Amino acid sequence: MEVLKTRALRRSACAAARFWRSKVTPKPPCRGLSTTPARSTVMPAWVIDKYGKNEVLRFTQNMMLPIIHYPNEVIVKVHAASVNPIDVNMRSGYGATALNMKRDPLHMRTKGEEFPLTLGRDVSGVVMECGLDVKYFQPGDEVWAAVPPWKQGTFSEFVVVSGNEISHKPKSLTHIQAASLPYVALTAWSAINKVGGLSEKNCMGKRALILGASGGVGTFAIQIMKAWGAHVTAVCSQDASELVRQLGADEVIDYTLGSVEEQLKSLKLFDFILDNVGGSTEKWALNFLKKWSGATYVTLVTPFLLNMDRLGVADGMLQTGVTVGTKALKIRPVIDQTFPFSEVPEAFLKVERGHARGKTVVHVI
Ligand SMILES: NC(=O)c1ccc[n+]([C@@H]2O[C@H](COP(=O)([O-])OP(=O)(O)OC[C@H]3O[C@@H](n4cnc5c(N)ncnc54)[C@H](OP(=O)(O)O)[C@@H]3O)[C@@H](O)[C@H]2O)c1
Incomplete structure (x- = not known):
């Protein structure tokens, strides 16, 4: 090259x-x-x-x-x-x-x-x-x-x-549908697989928490984690709860009802947390990870450019395109x-x- x-x-x-x-x-x-x-x-x-x-x-x-x-x-x-x-x-x-x-x-x-x-x-x-x-x-x-x-x-x-x-x-x-996927797909896939170490081989039964589940990345992440057999808890606002359930979320937490941190205390700990929200979540999210070395918290919010290089398109479609393309057949x-x-x-x-x-x-x- x-x-x-x-x-x-x-x-x-x-x-x-x-x-x-x-x-x-x-x-x-x-x-x-x-x-x-x-x-x-x-x-x-x-x-x-x-x-x-x-x-x-x-x-x-x-x-x-x-x-x-x-x-x-x-x-x-x-x-x-x-x-x-x-x-x-x-x-x-x-x-x-x-x-x-x-x-x-x-x-x-x-x-x-x-x-x-x-x-x-x-x-x-x-x-x-x-x-x-x-x-x-x-x-x-x-x-x-x-x-x-x-x-x-x-x-x-x-x-x-x-x-x-x-x-x-x-x-x-369609072209319209296809254009909605590549960047969020690569981002979500890289966060879950490359950083989180999760794949179709080891994801079955893992507990995943997705903060900001109703946006571009979140709606893709729910689907890929469900396709790999994870149990998904989605955090979004009330009006998006029906959407995230339709995409496969097992549990939904409405962040507009009050402190997410408090609401999560009644749930079991998680193997993987994907944070699309940032801010205060970065202070408490780690407390909700299981205490084993493979449990991972990934934030896409800060630092922006670092994540972009580490999680995003820098990996290139060559490496991930086939996976994403295959999965997309099942992704809505x-x-x-x-x-x-x-x-x-x-x-x-x-x-x-x-x-x-x-x-x-x-x-x-
Ligand atoms: N798009 C990408 O491929 C990409 C790549 C790298 C990094 N990122 C970063 O990742 C983050 C998410 O990206 P995105 O494309 O998914 O953004 P997005 O499409 O704008 O979605 C963000 C979602 O989060 C929800 N939300 C806002 N505050 C929330 C809270 N406190 N708790 C739960 N949900 C909340 C929003 O809906 P409501 O406000 O109605 O609740 C919205 O549905 C952004 O910071 C972005 O910069 C994205």
Whole structure:
């Protein structure tokens, strides 16, 4: 990979175009193969030009089309994307310094400058172009992915990803449904399996507590833990209790009724606690773990970037995609609301206000 990267860096834009392989007719827009000057080929996208509140989101018809710079890259036409808390955080500038250190200058419009920046991590769409080293995908394939946060995002017509970051979309899911899953699925799966050490082999009968069970991560986590045979206690507000029970939760604690800490004292201790809420929970949650070395408490709330790297997309779809894809066949996507592409700012506001019941999805085309 390093060798390929070094070689690719040496190539001119023209030579880089030879990495492309396209089997669809008519050809999708591909700048490097075009005789048109590169910067005249554009696409619609939502971008930000600076960090800030929701007003910084700007719609443009003139975002540069992504280019394949490495032979393992793929251009995906985005059909649906979803909004995660990380998008709201990134819009506000959180993690910018760390993310800028990981950004690839070849994929940045201005050297050393991340703007205009497209947000959006989740995508479900169709492969339009493949680099020559891409073996498992071809133009026309339906795929889904969680795009790493240091890359340009998915609130745009096209996005470029590495071949190892995408998987074939399960046919049983629509693009809207599929776009609701990758980032929360990778996050929940990584927290439960990679950090918690739980899998279908050892999860049977384990007691799990999910704090913040009604949101994007929680609704996925309940289902994966139930699929693996765990006993799940879900903490959410009263109006979400029916939803989490339908997803399989065995016990539900309504945090609006009073102290969760007090309510938990009447229950048996837990083997695994997934914390999607943070704050005061981090002070008392450890008290409710069983006293054995395998019992684990995982918080997704702090520190944000550390967790993102440790639990999130850094693992890549290559490693987890098959597992997630297989499980997704049994997973019910929980979609709170779907927005048209013209209403991306409204979708951000919805996620920012909180109180999610599953995911907020954007229908791009
Ligand atoms: N999405 C990801 O893939 C991802 C990745 C890494 C880290 N994280 C972090 O993990 C956390 C959860 O992410 P998410 O995507 O699931 O967020 P989300 O979709 O916004 O869901 C949060 C859920 O928690 C509920 N909630 C709020 N206060 C609560 C409390 N005190 N007790 C129980 N439930 C409470 C909210 O509903 P009510 O307010 O109506 O109760 C909502 O349903 C966030 O801090 C996020 O930054 C998420």
